[in-house]
Amino acid sequence: MTLNCNGKLIDLSTPKIMGILNLTPDSFYDGGKYRNEKEILGQVEKMLNEGATFIDIGAYSSRPGADAVPLEEELSRIVPIIQKVTKTFPDIIVSVDTFRSEVAKNCLGEGAAIINDISAGQLDGKMFQTVAEHGAPYIMMHMKGTPQNMQRHTDYVNLVKEMLSYFSERIAKAREFHINDVIIDPGFGFSKTLEQNYDLLKKMDLLRILELPLLVGLSRKSMIYKVLANTPQEALNGTTALHMVALQKGAQILRxxxxxxxVECVKLNEQLN
Structure with missing residues (x-):
């Protein structure tokens, strides 16, 4: 499988790493950590040097119960950073974490290559059209509701079966707009209880039936630190353990x-396969 990112073909036969850059003051792990241009560019450079293929930039916290962010505020946070990052690192592949088509349009116009939408197009009816017009790869995640209320939507008869139905419908919709490169994100921590998250991870290889690249975001999430009775800051070891499981279950991008x-997980997993 390959992705066409602004004319660069990315081969996913070896799993790739997507580094997270949050521009939000209230993200669960690194909220407010990168407060100025120097710190932001330094973190981007560090992640690229460590082996990230993609950098995912977001300006709207999607942690459970996070405050809603006005459109203009999201734009003012993210667009200048996209401009600076793409100018400073001309070969960078930037993914934009947003569910708003207006943010997607502005960022793609400034050199971003991928749209990462937690709502799979359900929170903005213009998202698919915007992505299609720019020929961008599109990451669609499984979530019910919004970040503000998603944890009230955790009732499932069969979680994986219902996810397959959800993705089949959203993929068909994306194909109507001729979006060629679609990536699936199971949405760990979104509209799922702790137990459901682990059940999903155990059965995640069933999502391969969709025959699309699989992106997994587990990094330092509550499903890890709640089990270990520690904090997001102490959850790197647990994150690494679950990353290895995700790779064994078919993950092709780790966010x-x-x-x-x-990167070490990917290298060791390659030795096992």
Missing amino acids: VHDVAAA
Whole structure:
């Protein structure tokens, strides 16, 4: 499988790493950590040097119960950073973490290559059209509701079966708009209880039936630190353990805060296969 990112073909036969850059003051792990241009560019450079293929930039926290962010505020946070990052690192492949088509349009116009949408197009009816017009790869995640209320939507008869139905419908919709490169994100921590997250991870290889690249975001999430009775800051070891499981279950992109550790997981997993 390959992705066409602004004319660059990315081969996913070896799993790739997507480094996270949050521009939000309230993200669960690194909220407010990168407060100025120097710190932001330094973190991007660090992740690229450690082996990240993609950098995922977001300006709207999607942690459970996070405050809604006005459109203009999201734009003012992210667009200048996209401009600076793509100018400073001309070969960078930037993914934009947004569910708003207006943000997607502005960022793609500034050199971003991928749209990462937690709502799979359900929160903005213009998203598919925007992605299609720019020929961008599109990451669609499984979530019910919104970040503000998603944890009230955790009732499933058969989680994986219902996810397959959800993705089949959203993929068909994306294909109507001729979106060629679609990536699936199971949405760990979104509209799922702790137990459901682990059941999903155990059965995640069933999602391969969709025959699309699989992106997994587990990094330092509550499903790890709640089991270990520690904090997001102490959850790197647990994250690494679950990254290895995800790779064994078919993950082709790991979305992570800690690039170097994830790169080591990929290298070791390659030795097993």
